[in-house]
Amino acid sequence: MNNPTSDLKNYYEVLEIPANARSEEIYHSYQRAKAAYSSDSIALYSLMSPEECRNVLEMVEEAYSILSDPTKRKRYDEARGLNRDFSSLSYNSLSDRVAPLRIEREVMPTHQVSSASSVLPSADFTLNSQSTGSDSASSTATNVNKLVTQKRFALDYVINADFEKEIEEATEFTGDFLRKIREYKNLDLDRLSDMTKVSRLYLQGIEMEDFGKLPAPVYVRGFVFQYAKCLKLKPEVVANSYVARMKKLKP
Known part of the structure; x- marks a missing residue:
């Protein structure tokens, strides 16, 4: 039992x-x-x-x-x-120190847990290991979080200096421009949807500027903010620019 x-x-x-x-x-x-x-x-x-x-x-x-x-x-x-x-x-018991990791594993979507399984300690190992000090456990938790985050949000693409300059100097971010940046950074909509937790339908609506299918501007701003953040852009600048354009063009 x-x-x-x-x-x-x-x-x-x-x-x-x-x-x-x-x-x-x-x-x-x-x-x-x-x-x-x-x-x-x-x-x-x-x-x-x-x-x-x-x-x-x-x-x-x-x-x-x-x-x-x-x-x-x-x-x-x-x-x-x-x-x-x-x-x-005190909070120096080993089970207390690994609790945040345990909670993170239960909250993470399945695919994220599997990608981090090689670095997350197993329950049996955790319970049967000797404590090496709170600093060591804290460092382990920090490293695990960094590894999971880095893998999830990593971008792999060939840098184009001219396009990078165009992005850096841009003051207006249209849906089409965002799409070009996403494709340049070798990121498909499905993965971007997973990274941002925004539905693929809304991401498509943002890129196509199909404002009739998008929710209120306050939510769109949050979606574009996350979109830009995942593409390593300036999220505040991008979100403000896009919402201003949306308010101007939306019927």
Whole structure:
């Protein structure tokens, strides 16, 4: 039979609170997390897919259901060896340090997890290894995040000095110009959609300037911002230019 206490999820990390947090801190952190990952959060609209947000919200709900109940929280703390003595409480246990990695693996889309599997520590290895210090674990987590990010957003193309100069000096970014930059940087729409978390249909609408099929300018600005960011352009300049053009041309 599975032991529920063997789960590596750290509910305190999920809610971003210390292990000795009071009940009101738990509640306020829970509310903040729900608001941050809700489906109508504009900040996450083009950064995370609805499924990813749902996964995080499920963890938030699970964490709150345990930590908000004194009896369940006590059993949880005892199983993890937490809160035995608040004066000596620390986050130096190995399972606590790898919790952010564990959470990231659960939230990541499947293809991202597989691409990072060679550098992410397995659960068995993590639990049976000796701690080498918080600095080492922190460095490992940082390196893993960098590797995953670099692989996901890497661009592989042959530099054209003349076109690079044209891009650098550009003050107006039309849909057609953005398409040319994307194709020059050897990036197809499917991969760009994965990188930006913006649907392929909207990306096509942006490039074709099919404004009738695009949402409100506030959302389009976010989409173009992410588009430009992934192409290593100046996202503020590109987004402002595109939205200004959209408002001028849209019927």
